[in-house]
Amino acid sequence: MLAPGAVVAVIKAEKMVNPGLQALTAAALMLPGLVNSTANAADGDEFNFQYGRYEESARDLNGVKSQYKPITVDSLHSGGKVNLTDRIKFAFNFIQDTWSGATPITTAPSGRQGNQPYRQFGTVAGASPYIQTGGDGIETNTVYFDRDLKPLLVDPDSLFSDVTSLGQDRKLVHTMSTASPETRKEGNFKLSYEWDEAAVDIGGGISVEHDYESRFGNAGVRLDFNQKRTTLNAGLSYTNSDSFARLSDHFTKPYLNYIAYQSQLKPVTKDQSGDTQILGKRDDWGGNLGLTQVVNKDALFKLGIGFTHSQGYLENPYKAVTAFFIQPVGLPSLGEFSSTIPFVGIGKAFLEQRPDYRNQWIFSTGWVQHINPLDAAFHFDYRFFHDDWGINAHTFEGDWVQPLGAGWSITPRVRYYSQSAADFYHPYLIVGPSADPGNANLASDNAKLPSAFSSDHRLSGYGALSGGIMLSKQFSKGIRLDAGFEYYTHQGDLKLGGGGEADYADFNYYVANATLNVNLTTLGRSLADDPHAHHRHHSHHHGAPLPAGLMFGHVMSTPGDVMVGYRYMYSRQDGDMLYAGKTVSDRAIVDNGCIENGGTCRTVPEFMNMHMHMLDIMYAATDWLNLMVMPQFMDMDMNARPLSGITPAASGAVDHLHGGHDTGAVGDTGMYALVKLFQTEGHQINMGLGVTAPTGKVDIKLNRMHKFDSGYIHYGMQLGSGTWDFKPSLTYTGQASDWSWGAQVSGTKRLEARNSVGFALGDAVQSTAWGSYNVLDWLAASVRGIYTAQGAIKGGFQALPGDCAINYNQNVVQPCVDINPKGGSMDNPKNYGGHYWDVGFGLNAMIPDGAFAGHNFSVEWLQPVEDNVNGYQLERSGTLNATWMYAF
Structure with missing residues (x-):
């Protein structure tokens, strides 16, 4: 978004600021x-x-x-x-964003009426209104204008030889464009050194997407004066970015004028798949200066200034501007028209053009007031933004931080933002009238465009x-x-x-x-004051260590205890395609891989990565019953390759070979009860009874063509099962001296025959056994064997209301079955599940003392030994499990 971000000056005035004010200020920043x-x-x-x-x-x-x-x-x-x-x-x-959905790419009058032979009057509409702009031989739509160059509505019953105006067209409309899910990942760090009245820090990071990558670094200094009542902050930053946006031809032809690309100021190229690709580089330098003054024990004043200089490729490569080249209506090729319509505009869409540099200034001020009678804090901030693109922006925001007692607080907040438009913002462009009504030379027309233009509503x-x-x-x-x-x-x-801007935006x-x-x-301090803390740490430390990839192995024995944990799992598939347990050729997949799915395989996965982040939150209700909830966040990426020997050959337009596929969001949420069935010296048996709620998406779609609705992305890229699932487990653990061992059987039973889009994942059962040895007092090594059996997917994708695809050029409805892609081996539900054998190697560390005393860190690598798959599948490379847990 264009709106400038907040400039936050965080200060430390430990000796003079009211402690309540400090805590409330910190809370409001979140x-x-x-x-x-x-x-x-x-x-x-x-x-x-x-x-x-x-x-x-x-x-x-x-x-x-x-x-x-x-x-x-x-x-x-x-x-x-x-x-x-x-x-x-x-x-x-670490930050990860996965987004999908439709966004505006250009704007034009809503009553865009066509007047070409064999084409009806009326807005070209369906998934989104758009205008045919003459790209690659597609006929262009026309819009009619009055003598003041205002767009007109025309009578749809008019004849070609006598177009009748119905008055001005005062309504604009966006052309919406959608894309398959995409993911951005960012990692950053900061290293600080503090003196008594000063501090310095350096930091940096990287942000990566399929079509954009940026690297950044920053440095800052803090100086305290006046017994820490006054604090001065200063910082510098630099960001270097590369964009490599890909505009798939099958996706952009309906509205972008390809011939026009060649004469635009910033050239474009073609990648190896034939798609249009925009390569750009960008640099951003920034600096900021902030002053914070403690006014009294209950009040704080802030003042800041920031500057950023940007240069290079500053455009949004997916935004376009519709230009209408005005010509008199008396053209021989268009016939004679009514005198009420003096001009016709030939529509062409161009990629937006922005200046190659931008200077931005931000001025900010704020006040924080502690309200003693209510033990509350009021925050007010104002920011003024100005740049040399002509944008001036004002931001007012305030929040009230109110403690409620017993550790609860509530913070309402209100914010107002206003900005003026950029100098080069235009919803659409008017070019002409043309001196040469018969001119069809696009290069000549393009020369009449301004040097900078954009219809991005964020610049309005x-x-x-x-x-x-x-x-x-x-x-x-x-x-x-x-x-x-x-x-x-x-x-x-x-x-x-x-x-x-008008209300269309x-x-x-x-x-x-x-x-x-x-x-x-804080946790460590509280445990130091707990007379039972050492005993609990001691008992956890000497419990049987578990491999990182194993869950439901321990039951806490002290009522009221809480455990929090974080689990990360990464798995990858790449290498050969398999049938049963043997490598299979492309020819065999073409002939047989998709027959049961009613089609011919054209593509197979080249690789697939899955990342899973889980939180463990466990509570000991009694000495034999633990309650557990496990929310999870998943993301996956996959690349497909064409199969050799198919006819016609695979292409980007038909087979979506335009880079990787991404999905990511909340997965299914687990809720479990762990019951201690038996315990004696060195031996324990636990039972787990749980269900997973279908909170993960199973209806994610892969955009395939602008003219047709999207098809569901492959089964293996969906984020959940879509069904309520029963997940029982039975675990035995044993320990003697430095040795420990165990075994577990667990399963997954789908409680519904179909999910909301028509399929159900196969039931699964897993058995595992392991042994562990304490190499050091705090470090154990483990070896584990795992066998997993999972059934194939039952059913298949079914169209939901509104899923039927429409061919907007010919106004016909395609069969709803098109919603289910069938061109890849991963689109066949029979090509899922199988029997798998793995061996795991792990380390488990229980920190005995220091700042991290009582924390448990473990890691495990699972190496595939054998894959006996159902149908045709890509072989597995391995799985990494890493966990952190803390019980208190």
């Missing part, structure tokens, strides 16, 4: 929509895990009911801060109003849970002084997030 400042929110070691959801409302398309869903973004953020020494601190963050004049609330619960021993929600409305009418969105924060230092 509100939805603000820059995440968790690493600065509290002293000491800490870890946080956050999930967020962003979802836009549908756009007003002037009566056209779009089949495209609005943009949604699922975000995962995990990070932490560690005190390496008393003065050296290290902070790190508008206002925005948002309100949010955050609820926080601080538990004893350093655990905090936060949940936030914010609703935002974007409207041209909300612009200060009026004159904002209005939309709303909401952001919801939840955060688990574990302050390890």
Whole structure:
């Protein structure tokens, strides 16, 4: 978004600031929509895990009911801060965003009426309104204009020889474009060194997407004066970015003018698949200066200034501008028209062009006031943004942080934003009238375009109003849970002084997030004051260590105990294609791989990666019963390759060979009861009874063509089962001296025959046995064997209401079965499941003392030994499991 981000000056005035004010200030920085400042929110070691959801409302398309869903973004953020020494601190963050849905790419009058032979009058509509712009031989639509060059509506019953005006067309409409899910991943760090009245820090990171990559670094300094009542912050940053956007020809032909590309200021290329590709480089330099003054024990004043210089490729490669080249209607090729319509505009769409540099300034100020009678804090901030693109923006925001007692606090927040339009913003362009009505030379026409133009509504004049609330619960021993929600409305009418963009560009969105924060230092202090803490650490330490990939192996025996944990699993498939347990040729897959799916295989997976992040939250209700909840976040990426020997040969347009496929969001949520069945010295038997709720998406779609609705992405790329599943387990563990061992049988039973889109994953059973030896008092090594059997998928994708595809050029409905792609081996439900054998090698560390005393870290690698798969599948490469757990 164009709206400038908050400039947050975090200060430390430990001796003079009211402690309540400090805590409330830190809490407010975590509100939805603000820059995440968790690493600065509290002293000491800490870890946080956050999930967020962003979802836009549908756009007003002037009566056209779009089949495209609005943009949604699922975000995962995990990070932490560690005190390496008393003065050296290290902070790190991992951020992942996966988004999908439709976004505007260009704008034009809503009553775009065509007047070409063999084409009806009327807006070309369906999944989204769009205009044919003359690309690669496609006929161009025309729009009629009056003598003041205002667009006109025309009578759809008019004859070609006598077009009748129905008055001005005062309504604009977006052309919406959708894409398959995409994922961005970012990792960053900060290393700080602190003196008594000063600190320096350096940081950096990298952000990676399929079509964009940026690398950044920063440095900062903090100086305290006046007995730490006054703090000065200064910082510098640099970012280097590369874009390599791919515009698939089959996807962009309906509205982008390909011939026009050749004469645009920034050239484009063709990649190896024949798609149009835009390569660009960008550099950003920034600096900021902030001053914070403690006014008194209850008040704080902030002042800041920031500057950023950007140069290089600053365009959004997926945004276009529709230009209408005006010509008199008296053209021999178009016939004689009514005198009420003096001009016709030939529509062409061009990639947007922005200046090659941008200078941005931000001025900010703020006040924090502690309200003693209510033990609350009021925050008010104002920011002014200015750049040399002609944008001036004002941001006002305030929040009230109110403790409720017993560790609870609530923080309502309101924010108002207003900006003026960029100098080169135009919803659409008018070029002409042409001096040569018969001119068909696009290069000559393109020369009449301005040097910079964009119809990106984020560069328009508008206002925005948002309100949010955050609820926080601080538990004893350093655990905090936060949940936030914010609703935002974007409207041209909300612009200060009026004159904002028309209501066609209005939309709303909401952001919801939840955060688990574990302050390890606070936790350690609380355990030091607990007379039973040493006993609990001792018992956990001498319990049988479990391999990282094993769950449900331990039951806590002290009622009231809590365990928190984080699990990460990474698995990869690549290499040969298999049939049963043997390598198979491309020819065999072409002939047989998709027969049961009613088609011929054209592609197979080249590789597939899966990442799973899980939280373990366990509570000991009694000495024999533990209750457990396990939310999880998943993301996957896959690349397909064409099979040799198919006719016709695979292509990007038909087989979607335009790079990797991504999915990512919340997976299914597990809820379990762990029961201790038997325990004696050195031996324990536990039973797990659980279910998983179908919170993971199973209806994710892969965009295949602009003219047709999307098809479901492959079964293995969906994020859940879509069914309620029963998950029992039985675990035995034993221990003698430095040796420990165990065995487990677990299973998954689908409780529903079909999910909402028509299929059910196969039932599964797994058995495993392991042995472990304490190499050191705190470190154990393990070896494990695993056997897994899983059935094939039952049923298959079925079309839902609204899923039938429409050919918008010919106004015909395609069979609903087209919603189920059949061109790849991964699209056949029979090509899933099988029998698998693995061997695992692991390490388990229980930290005995120091800042991380009682924390358990484990890692395990599972190496495939044999794959006996159902149908045709890609062989497995291995699985990595890593866990952190802490019980208190």
